[in-house]
Amino acid sequence: MDIINIARATDVTKTVHSEPYDAISPKNPKLSQAGKTILITGGGTTIGNAIGRSFVRASAETVIILGRRPEVLQEGARRLEQEAKTAGTHTKIIHRQLDIGDFSAVDAFWTQLASEGISVDVFVSNAAAFPELKPLLEIGTKVTWSQLNTNVHAPMYLLEKFHAQNTGKRRFVVNVSSTITHSYMQPATTKHAAYAFQKSCGTMLFQMVAKDTPVEEMQIASMHPGLLWQEEWVKMGFKDDVGFDNIALPGNFAVWLATPNAAFLHGRFAWASWDVNELSEGPLRKRIDEDPYYLKMTRHKTTYLRDDHSFDTPPLRAADDPVETVWLRWSDLLVAGMWIL
Structure with missing residues (x-):
C-alpha cells in the first residue's frame, strides 16, 4: 500500500480526487459535447472505454472507438450503447x-x-503498446522501435489527419499519457524504463505540436489518468484489492479537457486527480499563466536532488553564473514533469 500511496502522491492542488465530482461532471451544461463527434483510439476497454462513457453522458452526438480486436470493440460498443440508454x-x-x-x-x-x-471534433489518443518489464538494452532496438510506432509514430499520423480536416471549428485533443514520464524511479514503475521512454516521447510530441498551434484552432492537453486497475498491474505483483481510483474520474476529466474551460492547459500535462477549481483560479492559475514551462516535459532551471529524494545544497557558483537554482519539494518535482539536468 505504501508503494501505491507514493505513486499517488501529489500536492499541485490541495484537493486530490479519487472519485468523480461536480466540476467535471459530464452532466454539467458547461461541459456539454452536444453535436460533437469524438474519436478514441483503444476505446474498447478500460481507460479508453471509460472516456467514451463520459462523452456519452456529456451528450456527444457520435462516439467512434478504434481497436485491433473485433470482439473487444463489440463489447466496448455494447457498453457505450448501454450507457447512452441509461443516461437518456x-x-x-x-x-x-x-x-x-x-x-x-x-x-x-x-x-x-x-x-x-x-x-471529428475531439481526438482522444489513448491506444498504447506496453513493453516488457526489462531494461531498454535487453528489450532491444527492434522491439522498441516497433512499439514506438504505436506509441509515437501512429499518434502523430492520426493527429496530422485530424488537424487536416479543415472544419473551421475549434478542435480538441486529449493525449492519455502517464505519470511514468516523470516518476520512472518510483518503486511501482522502475521496471518500466521502455514504457517511460516511449510515453515521454509521445507526450513531448503533443507538447511541441501545441507550441506551434493556436489554442483557438486546436486545443491540446496531456493527462495522467490516475491509479487505475488493469491487468498490467498483475505483472508488477499487485492485486485488485488495492485502493485504486474510480475509472470514471479520468473519463470525466477528459471531457473537461475537451472544452474551452481547460484552454489554459494548452500544451501542458495534468493529472486527472487534480482539482480543476484550484487549477483554474488563484495562485496556481497565476503560475500557469506566467510560467510557460510549468506542467510540461521541459524545464529551463536547475534543481539539485539527492538519491534519497531530498534536496542537496547546490555547488558554489560564481555570482554572475546564469544558471538559476530552484528550490522545490520532491512532490513538486514529481508532478511538474521536469527533466533534471
Missing part, C-alpha cells in the same frame, strides 16, 4: 477495427469518414 442520450456509437500503425488503413479510415460526412 441519443449518442451514436461506431466501432471500427483498425491497427493505428497501419497507415494505409488509417488513410482509408479517414477517407471513409469523409465519404459519410463525418468530421
